[in-house]
Amino acid sequence: MYTLRKEKNPLKSVIYNLRKLHRPEWFQGNGETRQYFEGWYFKNVSAKGDHCWSFIPGVSLVEGDTHAFVQAINGQTGQTFYFRYPAEDFFFSSKGFEVKVGNNRFSQQGFSLDLDDGQNRFTGSLSITSPVGFKATLARPGIMGWYRYVPFMECYHGVVSLDHALQGKLLFNGEELDFFGRQRLYRKRLGLFHAPLLDLDAEQPL
Helix, strand or coil: CEECCHHHCCCCCHHHHHHHHCCCCCCCCCCCCCCCEEEEEEEEECCCCCCEEEEEEEEECCCCCCEEEEEEEECCCCCEEEEEECHHHEEECCCCCEEEECCEEEECCEEEEEEECCCCEEEEEEEEEEEECCCCCCCCCCCCHHHHHCCCCCEEEEEEECEEEEEEEEEECCEEEEEEEEECCEEEEEECCCCCCCCHHHHCCC
16 A cells, blocks of 8 residues: 655556546545545444444645544534544555555445544444446546546545445444445545535435
């Protein structure tokens, strides 16, 4: 996996840059150094609807406050937890969608959590099966259509999975969160300057 640390030779491959254009779920910011953010939005709802949690891994390259993060949102209460990491703790794969923030991993196959700020703790993992991606074409390289090619837009969007099955359990401060069943949408957002990644949709069960 690659890091954003200059001394570790961050990925600047021409082939990767061409491939990621039609794979918006892949990390897009390998050439960015400042005034940039990118995050992935994983919303998870239990089969009975008693648990609704969203997790947003990402990186913010804002001058004076560069950092990686994982944001956790309780969709039933609106309570938000923000776990900060040095930007050097953000890693990405050159072979597909896979990112790592500290000891937390996110990919098209699921994610695992090991979040602890001394007051709140999330651990566990969720597995994704039978994901349905967005079929990209030259004319429509993602969910944004041809707007994906327009430079200098404030924000771009991509889809990790339109529909999938979810299995696994998480622990939040010792409470077990059981997630099994079909889920609708995992998506991402990126842009040229920092903006809050809190989505209103994250506060509503599916």
